[in-house]
Amino acid sequence: MKKLLLGNEALAQGAIDTGISGVYAYPGTPSTEITEYIQNSKIAQELNIHSKWSVNEKTAMEAALGMSYAGKRVLTVMKHVGLNVAADVFMNMAVSGINGGLVVVVADDPSMHSSQNEQDSRNYGKFAMIPIFEPTNQQEAYDITTYAFYLSEQLALPIMIRMVTRLSHSRAAINIGKRNTQNTIKLSKNPHQFQLIPMHARNRYQHLVGIQSDIRENSENSYFNKFIEGPNTSMGIIAAGIAFNYLMENFENDSCPYPILKISQYPLPKRQVKKLFDKCKKILVLEDGAPFIEELIADYFDENKKVIGRLTGHLNRVGELNPDNIAEALGFERTFANKIPKIVTPRPPELCVGCAHRDLFDAINQLKTENTKQQVFGDIGCYALGSLPPYESINTLIDMGASITMAKGASDAGIHPSIAIIGDSTFTHSGMTGLLDAVIENTPITVIISDNSAVAMTGAQDSAASGRLINICKGIGVDKDHLKVITPLHKKLDENIDVIRNEINYKGVSIVISQRPCVQLSKEKKDQLKKLKQVAIN
Amino acid sequence: MKRNIILAGVGGQGILTIAAILDTATINSNLNIKQSEVHGMSQRGGAVQSHVRISDKEIFSDLIPEGKADIIISVEPMELLRYLPFLKKDGFLITDSNPFKNINNYPELEDLYKEIKMHKNSILIDAKEIAKEIGNSKATNIVLLGAAASLLPLSNDSLQNAIKTLFERKGERIINKNLEAYEKGKEIASVMAS
Numbered sequence: 001m002k003k004l005l006l007g008n009e010a011l012a013q014g015a016i017d018t019g020i021s022g023v024y025a026y027p028g029t030p031s032t033e034i035t036e037y038i039q040n041s042k043i044a045q046e047l048n049i050h051s052k053w054s055v056n057e058k059t060a061m062e063a064a065l066g067m068s069y070a071g072k073r074v075l076t077v078m079k080h081v082g083l084n085v086a087a088d089v090f091m092n093m094a095v096s097g098i099n100g101g102l103v104v105v106v107a108d109d110p111s112m113h114s115s116q117n118e119q120d121s122r123n124y125g126k127f128a129m130i131p132i133f134e135p136t137n138q139q140e141a142y143d144i145t146t147y148a149f150y151l152s153e154q155l156a157l158p159i160m161i162r163m164v165t166r167l168s169h170s171r172a173a174i175n176i177g178k179r180n181t182q183n184t185i186k187l188s189k190n191p192h193q194f195q196l197i198p199m200h201a202r203n204r205y206q207h208l209v210g211i212q213s214d215i216r217e218n219s220e221n222s223y224f225n226k227f228i229e230g231p232n233t234s235m236g237i238i239a240a241g242i243a244f245n246y247l248m249e250n251f252e253n254d255s256c257p258y259p260i261l262k263i264s265q266y267p268l269p270k271r272q273v274k275k276l277f278d279k280c281k282k283i284l285v286l287e288d289g290a291p292f293i294e295e296l297i298a299d300y301f302d303e304n305k306k307v308i309g310r311l312t313g314h315l316n317r318v319g320e321l322n323p324d325n326i327a328e329a330l331g332f333e334r335t336f337a338n339k340i341p342k343i344v345t346p347r348p349p350e351l352c353v354g355c356a357h358r359d360l361f362d363a364i365n366q367l368k369t370e371n372t373k374q375q376v377f378g379d380i381g382c383y384a385l386g387s388l389p390p391y392e393s394i395n396t397l398i399d400m401g402a403s404i405t406m407a408k409g410a411s412d413a414g415i416h417p418s419i420a421i422i423g424d425s426t427f428t429h430s431g432m433t434g435l436l437d438a439v440i441e442n443t444p445i446t447v448i449i450s451d452n453s454a455v456a457m458t459g460a461q462d463s464a465a466s467g468r469l470i471n472i473c474k475g476i477g478v479d480k481d482h483l484k485v486i487t488p489l490h491k492k493l494d495e496n497i498d499v500i501r502n503e504i505n506y507k508g509v510s511i512v513i514s515q516r517p518c519v520q521l522s523k524e525k526k527d528q529l530k531k532l533k534q535v536a537i538n
Numbered sequence: 539m540k541r542n543i544i545l546a547g548v549g550g551q552g553i554l555t556i557a558a559i560l561d562t563a564t565i566n567s568n569l570n571i572k573q574s575e576v577h578g579m580s581q582r583g584g585a586v587q588s589h590v591r592i593s594d595k596e597i598f599s600d601l602i603p604e605g606k607a608d609i610i611i612s613v614e615p616m617e618l619l620r621y622l623p624f625l626k627k628d629g630f631l632i633t634d635s636n637p638f639k640n641i642n643n644y645p646e647l648e649d650l651y652k653e654i655k656m657h658k659n660s661i662l663i664d665a666k667e668i669a670k671e672i673g674n675s676k677a678t679n680i681v682l683l684g685a686a687a688s689l690l691p692l693s694n695d696s697l698q699n700a701i702k703t704l705f706e707r708k709g710e711r712i713i714n715k716n717l718e719a720y721e722k723g724k725e726i727a728s729v730m731a732s
Contacts, residue, residue: 004565029578114578170574170600173565242600249599323603337605338622341653343645345616347548349584350640385582458578 001176007167010138010174011105012037012075014145018101019180021072022050024060026429027458028079029114030168031107035077036459047182053455055464056400056429057082061089064102068158069194071186073101073149080108080121081399085430087124090158094128095204096196097156099188101149107163110288111320114457116380116399118318120290122266125160129208131215132160132266133224134241138172140264144224146177151218155211164288166320167242216267224264227272232257236280238273238293239263242321243286249323250330258284263293273297277306284329285309288321348388356516357383359488360450361391363496364419367504368393374417374504375410379403379431381423382456382518394421401430407445408438416444417504424451424465432472435509439477442508446500449473449511450488452518453529460520467532473511482510489516540593541691542602544621547613548638549581552679555704556611557588559683562700563692564592574600583640585617592691611686613679614638615650615662631660632686632727634678661685661730668722674712677719684723688731 005013012034015023025035038044039051050067054060057078064076078086083106090104106121125132133148135141141163148159192200219225237256239247240263248254261276263269277283277297283306285294291310298307308314314329315321327334351358360383368374378384378394379402387394396406407420422431427449438445451469454460465472473483482503486496496514503510515533517526543560545553557573564571570593576586589602604623612618612633625631631654637647654660665681680701687697701720705713 002565004561004571033577113576166574166600169577170572171561172572172597173570245598245600247598249603254596322601323599327603335605338625340622341619343616343649343653344619345641345643345645347583347585347617347641349549349582352582382582 002173003176004171004173005138006033006169006171007135007138007141007163008033008107008169009037010141011135011145011161011163012041013176014142015075015103015149016041016044016049017177017179018146018149019073019182020049020075020149021100021182022064022067023075023077024050024054024064024067025077026054026057026060026082027455027461028082028107029458030109030165031077031079031082031105031163032458032461033168034075034105036461043179053461053464057086058089061086061093061104065089065093065098068098068100068102069188071100072183075103075105077105078107079115080106080119081115081117082106083121083124085400090124091128092196093158094130095201095208096194097204097208098152098158099156099186099193100183101152102158103145103148103152103161104158105161105163107165107168108289109165111165113165116397118289120292121160121162122292123290125162125266129212129215130157130160131155131219132162134162134264134266135167136241136244136262136264137167138170139174140224141167142174142176144264147224155215155218157208157215162241164242164320166288216270219265219267220269220271222265222269225269225272226262227275228256228260228262230257230259233259233280235282235284236261236276238276238283238285238287240287240293243288243326246321246323246326247286250327250332268293268296281306283307284314286315286321286326286329291317349385350388351382351385352519354519355382356452356488356514356518357386357450358391359490359493359496360421360448360514361386361393362490363488363493363500364393364421364448365391366493366497367500370501371417371504373415374419375415376419376421377403377407377410379420379422379426380457381426382452383421383423383450386421400426401434404431404438404445404447405434407447408434408443411443411445418445419504420445420447422447422449423456424449424453424469425455425463427469428464428472432476435473435478436476438509444507446504446506446510446512448500449513451513451515454518454521456518456520460518466529469513473513478509478511482506482508483513484511485513485515487516488514539691540591540595540597541609541689542607543590543592543686543690544602544607544610544624545588545590545612546610546617546621547586548617548640549584549586551613551638552676553586553588553613556679556683557590559697559700559704560590560592560690560692562703563696566699567692567696569594569691570597572597572600585620587621609686609689611682613665613682615647615654616645619650619653625657628659630686630689631657632682633662634665634682635662636664636666661727663726663730665723668726669719672715672718672722674715674719677716680716680719681723684720685727687720687724688727
């Protein structure tokens with residue numbers, strides 16, 4: 001059966017067909033559609049596959065490990081910076097190993113289309129010493145996923161699949177295989193496997209180090225790594241994942257004259273790399289993201305510059321690869337290209353018309369005229385667009401949750417007013433713990449939770465904070481006299497400014513919940529939220 | 539046979555609907571397709587584009603190389619020009635003439651039109667007005683698809699069927715309005731070409 005699917009959807013379909021019992025994830029571009037596809041899949045619903053969003057990537061990955069502990073197959077999904085949040089469990093579960101097949105999908109964002117950095121998750125996979133897969137196209141996204149679960153159970157290790165934005169968000173028709181049944185509950189035979197106290201952890205770690213040669217051997221013989229012979233050995237090419245497509249695009253009728261080593265599984269197949277290295281005068285390395293392979297094989301001592309790529313300036317060091325920059329690296333001359341006419345101006349993204357964040361920023365900006373020392377610590381979400389004109393309301397934007405903790409540090413340093421602005425979902429993701437730090441010391445900060453009751457930036461998924469924010473803040477220990485709720489509307493501007501002004505003048509922890517649903521939400525959803533709000537007040 | 543098409547516009551203007559119609563028509567014609575699209579941050583009033591590649595052979599790259607696009611279809615005149623480096627020497631430009639002004643330094647319309655008309659294969663139409671006349675201003679994108687139809691490697695039937703499939707859930711009336719928008723677009727393009 002042929003089906004037209006996004007790279008992300010092909011991967012999700014692969015996971016369903018391999019018999020997963022659950023997916024655990026927090027939304028983040030470019031990974032979001034993987035989980036959404038499973039949520040919307042009728043078959044997944046019939047099979048009772050767990051697919052509700054988790055509050056963050058760490059809780060997601062830990063729950064996935066729990067499902068694997070029970071012997072079932074499970075997928076956990078995040079974007080590259082999300083893996084930083086889950087890094088604790090990620091590193092440790094490589095040591096404990098898994099029981100039911102566990103696949104970690106990480107979608108990297110070279111060129112930073114909607115991210116703060118373009119870190120390359122292959123580094124994390126290598127760090128944890130587990131196998132990594134990197135699909136070349138939509139069909140491989142499907143095939144690799146189904147295979148990764150088998151390999152995970154065979155090696156009793158978590159497996160990483162690294163996606164990149166371009167493959168995640170591009171469609172093609174793929175062949176779908178037959179569906180497997182889910183595993184039944186079956187516990188590990190080793191009672192100490194998941195007990196990482198030092199005496200057991202040392203054994204487990206020794207085991208992980210001990211099976212590295214098996215892991216490499218599997219990669220040496222991988223169906224997904226291909227050595228393609230070519231007559232012109234003046235250059236050999238290593239092309240990883242989607243870079244292989246951009247390479248082939250430069251040659252009519254698949255007629256690349258150079259030998260190619262296509263890489264879709266790591267650790268690097270040493271023998272195959274050596275074969276290419278011995279055969280060819282130069283080695284061009286094509287990989288999206290960091291110079292991960294290039295660094296490994298060029299190391300410090302490639303004085304003849306036999307290995308070329310991003311480190312040597314033959315390709316752009318940052319940003320995505322594409323058929324054009326690869327053409328240049330191959331030495332092809334650009335034959336024809338129009339320029340963008342000078343009259344074309346940039347059109348950056350902006351907050352939606354009618355968005356509640358707009359009214360909140362109006363209030364914050366007006367207070368800036370009163371408090372020239374005012375600093376606003378921002379966070380990750382739609383409201384990050386408040387750092388752009390016309391608002392320019394936010395001074396920082398580092399990672400999820402950093403608004404509250406950075407405001408605390410700045411306040412400790414003597415900055416006042418020190419204001420944190422954080423979204424409702426980001427607050428439950430990583431803001432709550434930082435708030436506790438501030439509450440313990442009653443640090444003079446004002447936290448504005450811009451509650452639009454959705455994970456709006458990634459497409460308005462359900463927010464775990466909905467209907468719970470007030471109680472969470474009270475529970476963490478915020479003084480109820482300094483816990484205010486406002487409705488960000490133009491007609492209430494003066495009233496809202498008064499509330500925020502009073503709270504920033506208070507020399508302790510204060511919270512203003514600025515509450516109005518995301519304009520992208522359906523009427524049905526908004527009605528649901530109204531009911532939740534009533535429950536919270538009662 | 540290979541056709542590279544770039545769809546351009548601003549987030550929310552319906553370029554992914556055009557892409558979806560092309561996807562469906564291509565699959566039903568037993569041809570290969572790759573279609574990349576923009577998700578996430580850029581969608582909010584920012585510039586968006588989709589690369590659609592249709593071929594009877596294997597398609598490798600998800601992105602169209604520079605200078606290899608056969609057609610650029612845009613729902614807004616400035617966004618058309620943003621992707622000019624991708625246009626083939628004898629490639630076609632098709633755009634709606636109505637600007638989407640959500641920035642305060644939007645260029646003079648006359649300058650944009652002049653720039654577009656410098657290209658010999660350019661079709662500049664008031665698709666929005668045509669869609670309004672039909673009674674569905676939302677169908678602006680479909681008028682433009684119609685204007686591009688004769689340049690696509692897809693039959694009239696397959697495109698019409700794809701429109702029917704895509705708007706199926708919205709009922710008979712919406713399907714017919716969109717089919718009408720498609721026909722009008724075709725008509726105008728053929729008048730302009732003759």
